[in-house]
Amino acid sequence: MMTGAIASTHHLATEAGADILRAGGNAFDAAVAAGLALQVVEPHLNGPGGDLPAILWKDGRATVLCAQGPAPAAATIDHYRAEGLTLIPGNGLLATVIPGAFDGWMLMLRDHGTMELAEIMAPAIRLAADGHPILDRAADAIAGLGAFFNEHWPSSAAVWMPGGRAPAKGGLFANPDLAATWRRIAASQGPTREARINAARDAFYRGFVAERIGAFMAEAPLMDESGRPHRGVLTADDMAGYRAHHEAPVTLEQDGWTIAKTGPWGQGPVLLQALAMLAGDDLAAMDPTGPDFAHLVVEALKLSMADREAYYADPDRVAVPMEALLSPAYAALRRAAIGGRADLTLRPGILPGHDAQVAQVRAMLDRLSLPEGAVYEPTMAHLSDAPRGDTVHLDVIDRWGNMVSATPSGGWLQSSPIVPGLGFCLNSRAQMFWLDRDAPCALAPGKRPRTTLSPSLAWHKDGRRISFGTPGGDQQDQWQLLFWLRHAHQGMDLQRAMDAPMFHITHMPSSFHPRTRAPGGVVAEESLPPATLTALEDRGHALTRAPAGSLGRLTAAARGAEGALTAAATTRTAHGRAIVID
Incomplete structure (x- = not known):
């Protein structure tokens, strides 16, 4: 009997998922391991602050896992209009909705996976800590934004340009801040596998990650592509109330x-x-x-x-x-x-x-x-x-016939300044809302962007x-x-x-x-x-x-x-x- 099949947009993520399948994990275990690895090795295309839609096949039926975060409570048309905007910028703090990807991956692992959180996170932690050959397009994106990072987003310059220089194409690139964040989350405690995963969700959405994001968003306004600096509206309270769902x-x-x-x-x-x-x-x-x-x-x-x-x-x-x-x-x-x-x-x-x-x-x-x-x-x-971001994709099937199709995105390095100490930035998904009440996809608090x-x-x-x-x-x-x-x-x-x-x-x-x-x-x-x-x-x-x-x-x-x-x-x-x- 075949053990499984996996495909993704980056070979290191594919290998991470394949290793999980070989170790006896199912498609959902493998998808989470590969998905977290993709956040590390394709940072110009997705990241921990992004979003995640997936379609799962289990027990003869398909289910959608929605980890698309909605707009924050203070994200109103009136507020954005008062900031002088007719369109939401494609980057910066005002472009952010609640990051959903991490909760989505954890929900998939808890409800459908079989393996321990620390086992599943280990490949991503290793890639972030030890480094990986950075893709040419990621290196180009960083080099193209180097001056902007230095002038306007110094926290991004510190992570993406260690030593003050953009990484060389194909050179080994590490993200020690992200590795530290993941290690702390992977060490979440609880009496059962499910409890440990829930503790990790709490650490991200109701613990140290949310606290740092909320504090950063409340600091001084930062520049975005509108040509003016803006302060974000996402808060720790917004994070605390979020749950991915099926x-x-x-x-x-x-x-x-x-x-x-x-x-x-x-x-x-x-x-x-x-x-x-x-x-x-x-x-x-x-x-x-x-x-x-x-x-x-x-x-x-x-x-x-x-x-x-x-x-x-x-x-x-x-x-x-x-x-x-x-x-x-x-x-x-x-x-x-x-x-x-x-x-x-x-x-x-x-x-x-x-x-x-x-x-x-x-x-x-x-x-x-x-x-x-x-x-x-x-x-x-x-x-x-x-300097646009994009998306990644992965597909997994296991020996039991379970399947995952997932298209993680958002939180790419071009979208938003790095949250200091966390090693990742937030998404720019709010740009898909219209600032016009006549549109079905008009901005409103608690609403998912299309x-x-x-x-x-x-x-x-x-x-x-x-x-x-x-x-x-x-x-x-x-x-x-x-x-x-x-x-x-x-x-x-x-x-x-x-x-x-x-x-x-x-x-x-x-x-x-x-x-x-x-x-x-x-x-x-x-x-x-x-x-x-x-x-x-x-x-x-x-x-x-x-x-x-x-x-x-x-x-x-x-x-x-x-x-x-x-x-x-x-x-x-x-x-x-x-x-x-x-």
């Missing part, structure tokens, strides 16, 4: 498969809406790199992303008509709106009873006069010099199951849609489906400050056939050619109907890795 996924059944995504507090249902629109098309007969396929997918994504803007938000605070958005009748109406030419308008559908809401969102976007262009994460670093984070898990009636995902901000569900269509409908194996030429749209407003959009915009790898690229331009798409192998960082793990395990990690980077353990 909830039901949003699902779509199609061609024997059930595909599970998070609720509309993430953008995951975008993928399901696009699939529902394409249900009547003979996708298997289409050339996966041809112009007809590319045009159809692009136009379906435009419509589903437009609905994201008009409807998606925290469903605990806003009535999101998810059932109607995924209904066959609505999908057919939206599919009928796709023509032979590129559409250049943002066209959310109008569901009964939501006419005024859609009109308000359109009016809000008109008032803001969003700049044209596109904000790219490091995955598309060749297209932007902006994020781009989007793990995926699917199962077939014949017993096959697959976990997959990718970093990439607004591109996550776009690249995953291509992967899924190529794998499930066009017969490619995991590796071929993720390595095939990628494309995505920049037509909708970006989820990241400064919320730009490029009407009709399509970014496509030059590895697509020249005839396809030319045909897209001829059909009116505003095409940007990207270098081959520059879009997407997918990973996946799958279990066959008879129990055979496979895994794959993108070849677009040198450091992703998949391991299948016999």
Whole structure:
């Protein structure tokens, strides 16, 4: 019997999780070990102060683990407006919501794992204490921000630029402050395994970590990309009240498969809406790199992303008509709106009873006069010099058939100044709120931002199951849609489906400050056939050619109907890795 399979965006995290599987741990133990390791080895893409959505498979059912922190109690539109803002900055103290990732990992370990907290945290502690070869992009991010850190965020300069210099690419980089924080948490005491994990949660959210975060946020204001310093609004009391939780996924059944995504507090249902629109098309007969396929997918994504803007938000605070958005009748109406030419308008559908809401969102976007262009994460670093963060992803399956698809993000080194003594910074997820009450995703205390984070898990009636995902901000569900269509409908194996030429749209407003959009915009790898690229331009798409192998960082793990395990990690980077353990 195979012991397990794991894939992630960094080989050291994959190895950490694989070691746990080899030691007898289950998928949830391995996912937590790998997830904490990713916070250390990809600090420009995620960190302990970030957030975590995951989809878990256990006992024959899928569950979403939501560790997306909400806005603090003092995060009101009136306060941010009084600070002179019309958009929430993409970095700095005002961009922070309650960090959810740590509580999410601990909840997964407590409720579904089997191993001790100290065992699971050991790989991350070792990497932080002893050091790891720093990735080129992390080193570049630090070097690019060096002057800013020195002038405005000295606590970040102290951690990321030891000795006053940015780390050399590939050089050994250690974070002793983070290692000390993790050691203290890993030593949490209690009479049982569960009690020790709960004590660790308390140390982070109701103990020394929360106290230091609260004190730091109350200190002098610090500079952010608005060009003015601001003081944060997150408090220790906000931290104390936070708990990650489990909830039901949003699902779509199609061609024997059930595909599970998070609720509309993430953008995951975008993928399901696009699939529902394409249900009547003979996708298997289409050339996966041809112009007809590319045009159809692009136009379906435009419509589903437009609905994201008009409807998606925290469903605990806003009535999101998810059932109607995924209904066959609505999908057919939206599919009928796709023509032979590129559409250049943002066209959310109008569901009964939501006419005024859609009109308000359109009016809000008109008032803001969003700049044209596109904000790219490091995955598309060749297209932007902006110091943006991104995301990581991991997939795990164990010998018992348990599965995890997780897309941790936030708390990257570019997002916020280091909290002195802790070795990590906070997130910038609040930038995804609008400072306009007409928007479903308007800022409000206790409300989750509508994020781009989007793990995926699917199962077939014949017993096959697959976990997959990718970093990439607004591109996550776009690249995953291509992967899924190529794998499930066009017969490619995991590796071929993720390595095939990628494309995505920049037509909708970006989820990241400064919320730009490029009407009709399509970014496509030059590895697509020249005839396809030319045909897209001829059909009116505003095409940007990207270098081959520059879009997407997918990973996946799958279990066959008879129990055979496979895994794959993108070849677009040198450091992703998949391991299948016999």
